Amino acid sequence: MNVQDRRRLLGPSAAKPIVFTTVTSETTKVSEQEQQEQKQNETAALTIKSGVVENCNGSTLIESSKFSLLTSVYGPKSIRGSFTSQGTITIQLKNGVVENYQTTELKEVSSWLVGIFNSVVNLENYPKSGIDIFVNLIIDKQGDISKLIPFLIMGICLALVDGGIEIIDIVTGGEVNGNVVSFTRNGEEIVGFWKDHGEFDNNDDDLMNDLEKCKKQYLEYKNLMINYLLEQKKQKDNS
Amino acid sequence: MVLSVAEKSYLYDSLASQPLIRPDGRLHTQFRPIEIFTDFLPSSNGSSRIIASDGSECIVSIKSKVVDHTVETDLLQVDINIAGERDDSMIVETLTSLLHKVLTSEDGIDVKKLQLTKKYSFKIFVDVLIISTYSYPASLISMGIYCALNSTWLPKIISAFDDLEVAELPTFHDYDLVKLDVKSPLIFVLAIVGDNIFLDPASNESEVANNGLIITWSPQGGKVISPVKTIALNDTFIKGFNPILLKKGIKLVEENASSVAQALETL
Amino acid sequence: MTDVQETIEVHPITFPPEVLARISPELSLQRHLALGFRPSLRAFDEFRDVQINEDSLSHFNGTDEMKLDTSNNILGSNVLKSGKTFVITSITGGIVEDTSSSINEDDIGEEELREMVNSNDKLSEFATVYPVVEVERGRAGACTDEEMTISQKLHDCLLHSRLISKRALKVKAGVRLTDNEGKTEILYPDEIVANEKESEEESAYAQIAPKKKWSYVLYAKIVVFSRTGPVFDLCWNSLIYALQSTRLPRAFIDERATDLRMTVRTKGRSTTIRETYDLMCDPEKSLDLNINKSNIAYASNFGIIDLDPEAALEQSENEDDEDEDTNMDVDEVKSVFLADLDTEAEETSIRSTISIINDKNGKFKHISLVGGGSKITPDMIKKALILSKERSTDLASKIK
Numbered sequence: 001m002n003v004q005d006r007r008r009l010l011g012p013s014a015a016k017p018i019v020f021t022t023v024t025s026e027t028t029k030v031s032e033q034e035q036q037e038q039k040q041n042e043t044a045a046l047t048i049k050s051g052v053v054e055n056c057n058g059s060t061l062i063e064s065s066k067f068s069l070l071t072s073v074y075g076p077k078s079i080r081g082s083f084t085s086q087g088t089i090t091i092q093l094k095n096g097v098v099e100n101y102q103t104t105e106l107k108e109v110s111s112w113l114v115g116i117f118n119s120v121v122n123l124e125n126y127p128k129s130g131i132d133i134f135v136n137l138i139i140d141k142q143g144d145i146s147k148l149i150p151f152l153i154m155g156i157c158l159a160l161v162d163g164g165i166e167i168i169d170i171v172t173g174g175e176v177n178g179n180v181v182s183f184t185r186n187g188e189e190i191v192g193f194w195k196d197h198g199e200f201d202n203n204d205d206d207l208m209n210d211l212e213k214c215k216k217q218y219l220e221y222k223n224l225m226i227n228y229l230l231e232q233k234k235q236k237d238n239s
Numbered sequence: 240m241v242l243s244v245a246e247k248s249y250l251y252d253s254l255a256s257q258p259l260i261r262p263d264g265r266l267h268t269q270f271r272p273i274e275i276f277t278d279f280l281p282s283s284n285g286s287s288r289i290i291a292s293d294g295s296e297c298i299v300s301i302k303s304k305v306v307d308h309t310v311e312t313d314l315l316q317v318d319i320n321i322a323g324e325r326d327d328s329m330i331v332e333t334l335t336s337l338l339h340k341v342l343t344s345e346d347g348i349d350v351k352k353l354q355l356t357k358k359y360s361f362k363i364f365v366d367v368l369i370i371s372t373y374s375y376p377a378s379l380i381s382m383g384i385y386c387a388l389n390s391t392w393l394p395k396i397i398s399a400f401d402d403l404e405v406a407e408l409p410t411f412h413d414y415d416l417v418k419l420d421v422k423s424p425l426i427f428v429l430a431i432v433g434d435n436i437f438l439d440p441a442s443n444e445s446e447v448a449n450n451g452l453i454i455t456w457s458p459q460g461g462k463v464i465s466p467v468k469t470i471a472l473n474d475t476f477i478k479g480f481n482p483i484l485l486k487k488g489i490k491l492v493e494e495n496a497s498s499v500a501q502a503l504e505t506l
Numbered sequence: 507m508t509d510v511q512e513t514i515e516v517h518p519i520t521f522p523p524e525v526l527a528r529i530s531p532e533l534s535l536q537r538h539l540a541l542g543f544r545p546s547l548r549a550f551d552e553f554r555d556v557q558i559n560e561d562s563l564s565h566f567n568g569t570d571e572m573k574l575d576t577s578n579n580i581l582g583s584n585v586l587k588s589g590k591t592f593v594i595t596s597i598t599g600g601i602v603e604d605t606s607s608s609i610n611e612d613d614i615g616e617e618e619l620r621e622m623v624n625s626n627d628k629l630s631e632f633a634t635v636y637p638v639v640e641v642e643r644g645r646a647g648a649c650t651d652e653e654m655t656i657s658q659k660l661h662d663c664l665l666h667s668r669l670i671s672k673r674a675l676k677v678k679a680g681v682r683l684t685d686n687e688g689k690t691e692i693l694y695p696d697e698i699v700a701n702e703k704e705s706e707e708e709s710a711y712a713q714i715a716p717k718k719k720w721s722y723v724l725y726a727k728i729v730v731f732s733r734t735g736p737v738f739d740l741c742w743n744s745l746i747y748a749l750q751s752t753r754l755p756r757a758f759i760d761e762r763a764t765d766l767r768m769t770v771r772t773k774g775r776s777t778t779i780r781e782t783y784d785l786m787c788d789p790e791k792s793l794d795l796n797i798n799k800s801n802i803a804y805a806s807n808f809g810i811i812d813l814d815p816e817a818a819l820e821q822s823e824n825e826d827d828e829d830e831d832t833n834m835d836v837d838e839v840k841s842v843f844l845a846d847l848d849t850e851a852e853e854t855s856i857r858s859t860i861s862i863i864n865d866k867n868g869k870f871k872h873i874s875l876v877g878g879g880s881k882i883t884p885d886m887i888k889k890a891l892i893l894s895k896e897r898s899t900d901l902a903s904k905i906k
Binding site: 007096134 | 563565572575576578579580581583590591594596598599600601602603609637638642645646648649654657658661668670722723725727729731732733734746763785787789801888
Binding site: 200 | 303332336
């Protein structure tokens, strides 16, 4: 595996990446407080834009002060090989400007996301087709994938809508204390649960509490998405 | 295993019925029989070979190295190989990432037990080779690692613990070994069919599962720890599930995990 | 044989413009050109507007809060939008030990010798960046030919443009001192020279100054989204903008490591190990990347295509006979000169291209002519040069 990549210009092999020393100033504590305050009005600062990428079937850009995610959907396109009775979804996550995550971690998340979208996309309608989804985490200032997952799901879902691919429900999720829960059917069903770090609440009530909070976030985001889609439709009808 | 539509439908109905009926007659908390051999690789510090009743087989080897833990903070490294799969395939990378998270989880392995001196520690390399697999192998691998670590013997240190004053590398006894005393977390795979949830799904059961859960349990403190996540065991039957089942699954693991650990311990 | 006398009626098939553009890009392009505009509805010598975002992603140009984030190793960045395509460039860095210049530079004789050798090789005084270009087009796996050639071309053009001299990438390493109370302070040689009063400190630095020499290495990651046509120009311009915003972090070494040897005993034998400490970078202090401002140049491209009179829709039927005849006799091919190629139709049908990198004064850094179809006349080259100069002036004015 450790073969020199001769396809790309890699520069001198002896070079070491730049490593910053940690700052030991008091400002760090202040910013943590600020971060918590910011979290409360996070939904307000979200901007959604569809159809930004020309050379694909559907795309969405979701931005906030902390991240910028670009999702593009290619397909449904015919796949090589034998006949399959339903469509195949692949999802690829890519590091953006700052390489925050290891590729193994991104692959784990993307295979988990495939699980969610396999249950949401109406795959029977797309026999012998592939739907390839690419998500570029252009900017991510948090460095915690769990916090990003609800928006990854949101972005993919809206990009699928933009690409005219049939889905059975609007799907998104919420994140509380490292628990990420993705819901459908107005919060009656879970399609995905993710927790990869942090304390696990063994106390049943705490877990149910977090689930309840995630559900609240989910409903909030879902409303946002539906409003956006309706607004977009209105604009299209007008023009 | 390729099942016909009719077979799948029959299987689904029987697994979704109340009470559930599994094709091999197991209870919802019952594992398939497994066979484990330990300490059979002479050049490793510890090893195990684990064979499931469906023919899935996995070999785990533990090796170690002395590193400066002030420089290298990652003291556990997992490497997974699956026969017939490329190193960068989805399943290999996903399992590697999962196992890495399991072993380095805050409540997972106590890294203090790997410390030799104030500057040096053992770094543990866990190499997993999956020879054949028929159902999702995460649970099998974690049991393999548990047994391999349980059978790991490391060289005995004879130099002083406090090495900050004198810059000295730790030295070891020529033949005396010390048993490594760490317990790695166990992974439990659960399948959800309808409103039922059950442990250790076989390959045919996985094929009709509506969803799956991966739950990690730590023998230290005997509790469920992160990572916990859902997993798609197939791509046709997959759909959402009732939130209550998540709670039910965690409870199921909490009740039964210690007996699994006990069984592995008796080896 | 003769009884098969079925008459076949040929119906003309019509396609909407966007379908025609896909199935016959050449014809679609010719039809547009015959009408006097391009598929993108631009005029022949009209460029796409370019928008750039001020660098807000990099470590030193962002908010104060971002300076605390030690994982952000971006030294310069640019987001460039042109038409529907957008390019994101981020510059990261590394540090490499200069083995060749470990020769003591105070030694005048040695320096002189090197200068003599180098005088024939001016290019070796300049550095370049190592670009990795990714063009998003919904596929995974190895990089495409396009990505590889653009990376290589960027690398070579930048070196030959003499924008970055090796001197500008030299690390002026500081030394971190720890006093008895455990307080740390970082001394940088040039800062000490600036306030000469403290000659005492200067000598202190001279005592502990690191013996090794280091250089920065710059990498560029260029990601192209929504590709609609050739992208080399966009990548180059984005890279140039990004380099202008690049700031190099101050690097320092701990005083204990400046010349550290430690004795290690292994199995009775003692050996001397020289610890190789890595340079660490100051998250708060930075220097401008000193680029040769006079060598900043921007890229533009042009294409030439012959008009195919057959492809054009006949417009006036009464005078066609005469016209066609005269055309045939003279055999004069009319060709069109297009600026800033875009869209699939133009990319696939136009094979004669001119690519120019120059600055607003018309100083060239790179020019390539490919005559792959239509003739490139001196007049066209002249026109290309004038337009590229104007384009350069416009692009240069976008950065403050």
